[in-house]
Amino acid sequence: MKQITNWLLPLVMVISLHSVNASGGMSAPNHQKDQINYSITIAESDKHTAKVEMTFVPKDSLLFMTQGAGQLPDRWATFVQDLKVSDASGEEIAVKDMTDALWMLPYTPKEKIIVSYKVRLDHASHKWDGGLDGVAYATDWGVFYTGRAMLIFNGADWGNIRVDFNLPEGWQVSTPWKRVGDGPHSFKPHNQAALMLSMIFAGTHKELSFKEGDFELLFALGGDDVLAEQEVYQNMASGVLNYYIDLMGGPPNPAPDNVIEKALVIINVGDMTDGEIIGSNISIILEKDGDPMAKMISRFIFAHEFFHMWNGKTFTPDDQETQWFNEGFTNFYTLKALRHIGFLDDNAYFGVLNNLFYQRYTADSGLGNLSMTKGEEKHDHWGLIYGGGLFVAMAQDISIRKATGNTKSVDHLMRQFYKRYGGTNDQYVIDDVEESLSVLNGADQSDFFKDYIWGTQPLPIEDYLSVTGLDAKVEEGQLKIAIKDQLSPFQQDVIQGILGSNTP
Numbered sequence: 001m002k003q004i005t006n007w008l009l010p011l012v013m014v015i016s017l018h019s020v021n022a023s024g025g026m027s028a029p030n031h032q033k034d035q036i037n038y039s040i041t042i043a044e045s046d047k048h049t050a051k052v053e054m055t056f057v058p059k060d061s062l063l064f065m066t067q068g069a070g071q072l073p074d075r076w077a078t079f080v081q082d083l084k085v086s087d088a089s090g091e092e093i094a095v096k097d098m099t100d101a102l103w104m105l106p107y108t109p110k111e112k113i114i115v116s117y118k119v120r121l122d123h124a125s126h127k128w129d130g131g132l133d134g135v136a137y138a139t140d141w142g143v144f145y146t147g148r149a150m151l152i153f154n155g156a157d158w159g160n161i162r163v164d165f166n167l168p169e170g171w172q173v174s175t176p177w178k179r180v181g182d183g184p185h186s187f188k189p190h191n192q193a194a195l196m197l198s199m200i201f202a203g204t205h206k207e208l209s210f211k212e213g214d215f216e217l218l219f220a221l222g223g224d225d226v227l228a229e230q231e232v233y234q235n236m237a238s239g240v241l242n243y244y245i246d247l248m249g250g251p252p253n254p255a256p257d258n259v260i261e262k263a264l265v266i267i268n269v270g271d272m273t274d275g276e277i278i279g280s281n282i283s284i285i286l287e288k289d290g291d292p293m294a295k296m297i298s299r300f301i302f303a304h305e306f307f308h309m310w311n312g313k314t315f316t317p318d319d320q321e322t323q324w325f326n327e328g329f330t331n332f333y334t335l336k337a338l339r340h341i342g343f344l345d346d347n348a349y350f351g352v353l354n355n356l357f358y359q360r361y362t363a364d365s366g367l368g369n370l371s372m373t374k375g376e377e378k379h380d381h382w383g384l385i386y387g388g389g390l391f392v393a394m395a396q397d398i399s400i401r402k403a404t405g406n407t408k409s410v411d412h413l414m415r416q417f418y419k420r421y422g423g424t425n426d427q428y429v430i431d432d433v434e435e436s437l438s439v440l441n442g443a444d445q446s447d448f449f450k451d452y453i454w455g456t457q458p459l460p461i462e463d464y465l466s467v468t469g470l471d472a473k474v475e476e477g478q479l480k481i482a483i484k485d486q487l488s489p490f491q492q493d494v495i496q497g498i499l500g501s502n503t504p
């Protein structure tokens with residue numbers, strides 16, 4: 001089970017200082033044994049209830065919902081009503097409710113059974129640590145569910161999964177699964193994990209699709225504030241997608257068991273700006289009538305989380321020691337992407353660097369006594385790990401550009417890792433990062449690692465920035481950066497490279 005990330009809180013804190021049935025039908029018995037169908041009905045008359053029907057030959061006698069909602073005694077089953085199990089002839093099978101979102105059948109049926117239940121969309125009346133953006137909620141234009149909040153499971157390794165939706169007239173549904181052609185709202189998730197880690201939005205929202213080979217980036221947009229900026233989202237999605245693919249050399253390419261066919265980004269207007277990623281799905285809530293900073297934060301969340309489809313899912317760390325690389329390099333490319341597509345100009349870029357990152361880095365209580373390799377501390381030491389990691393990326397980028405006449409940069413590390421680990425189960429460790437950086441620098445980087453990564457010395461980012469033709473200094477605790485008037489073409493290229501463009 002992939003970890004669910006909610007890293008936005010510190011960012012928000014900074015901002016507050018200044019958002020059918022069984023189609024298996026006549027197929028062979030063997031085929032049926034490995035087939036599970038979910039039919040999900042939302043009726044016009046009661047849009048806040050989802051009726052789910054599962055048809056399958058059980059693999060064992062246990063029905064369960066996946067992890068989460070631990071604050072409720074009955075977890076996700078708090079919202080499940082009228083659970084019934086019947087055999088193919090319609091005879092009811094008594095099922096024992098074990099609480100904790102577990103149910104036990106009296107035996108393991110050898111024939112097809114039907115499990116039916118309702119999910120009441122009432123999650124907003126409970127408290128959720130990560131916010132409703134990772135749970136389920138209703139809007140005036142439709143309903144948001146996560147797979148974990150809606151679906152009951154049995155066994156594992158289903159070879160053939162199908163999900164059909166029956167929806168009110170005029171509704172559509174956005175999911176991270178491949179469509180199958182024979183139903184208007186029919187899908188074929190490629191495995192059970194793709195169900196467990198899914199997000200679903202059904203309603204009258206707007207869908208935007210961006211394809212690159214077999215990979216699809218799908219945006220689901222809802223609410224007046226968001227729809228009014230549809231063109232902005234369109235430009236952002238295609239711009240960031242192209243930028244990342246050009247940088248890496250291809251679309252996300254995780255391990256074989258974890259294929260990403262589609263990345264779903266659901267953006268709705270809501271009460272506060274927040275974001276959450278589950279699997280390859282990103283849920284963003286944008287505060288209604290939010291200020292420009294709330295909008296910028298929502299874009300930042302998208303670009304950051306989307307980059308993790310490469311840095312994090314295509315190349316994956318073996319342990320916690322490289323969270324500064326996972327989060328910090330992701331922040332570096334998030335800023336570069338937003339600058340590249342024109343969502344940040346130079347001054348906004350420098351402002352974000354100081355306000356969001358440098359301030360939190362220098363204020364982090366871990367700076368000076370905690371190594372940024374303590375990745376398990378990343379939520380308590382956001383400034384050190386997310387911010388410090390960004391400054392490591394930037395310092396190394398500058399150092400490599402300087403050493404190679406701007407022909408190499410950390411872009412090459414990204415490409416190398418993409419090639420080496422993409423589509424495999426291999427994972428990298430901190431020594432792999434150090435070795436690649438040493439090769440790119442043409443010089444051993446163990447002192448750099450000893451001082452700033454394993455060690456606890458503050459990284460003098462202003463010194464690194466200053467060698468590029470930027471005027472960078474720290475005054476009264478503020479990182480102040482300006483572009484000098486007189487720049488050589490070489491300096492201009494270096495600065496463009498650091499701020500936005502990909503190195504060929």
Ligand SMILES: [Zn+2]
Pocket residue numbers: 005007304305308326327330
């Ligand atoms: Zn992250």
